[in-house]
Amino acid sequence: MRFTAVIFLLILAASCKSPEARYPVSQNSGSYIDESVERNKEMIAQEEDYIKKVMGENVDTEYLSSADGFWYYYNEKSTDSTNTRTPDFGDVVVFDYSISSIEGKSIYAKGEKPTQEYTMDKEKLFTGLRQGLKLMKEGETVTFLFPSHKAFGYYGDKEKIGSNTPITARVTLHEIKEEPNQEINN
Structure with missing residues (x-):
C-alpha cells in the first residue's frame, strides 16, 4: 500500500510541472514594417514637394x-475684431466644403456635399478637415491643401478619391455652436 502511495505521489508531482513558454517557430526581424515605413516617408515627402511646387506657381496667394x-x-478672412472664437472640443460647427485635386480639378463641386453639422472631435471626419476647422472663425472661407495622409489616406473615400491622393478642400464655416453642456453651465 505504501509503495502504491509513493508511486501515486511521484506521478502527481510530475504532472504538476509548471507550463513551459512556447516560442515561435520562426522570427521576423520586422524588415517588412521597416520597409513600409520608409516607403510611406518617401511618398509623403514626394507629395509635400509636389504641393510646394504647386504653391510656388501661385505667387499671388499667401500660403x-x-x-x-x-x-x-x-x-475670406474675418475682419471683425469681436469674432475671435474658434471651435473647441464638443462644439457643433456648421460648414460646407468642396474638394478638388491639388491642380484644381473638381472632385466634389460646391453644393455636391450637403452642409455639414459636426461635433468637434466626437464624430468621424477626415483628419485634415477636423484640424483645419479648428483654425477657422465663423464666416471665414479657407482653402486647405492636404497631403494624402491628412485627407483620405490609403483607402481613399471609396467613391471619387483614390488611394494616396493629396487634395484641396475649400471650406466655409457658417456657425459655431457651443457644446450643449457648456451653455447650461454658463
Missing part, C-alpha cells in the same frame, strides 16, 4: 503652414 502638416490660405 500659411499649419503645425499639423498641411497648408492653407484665406479666401
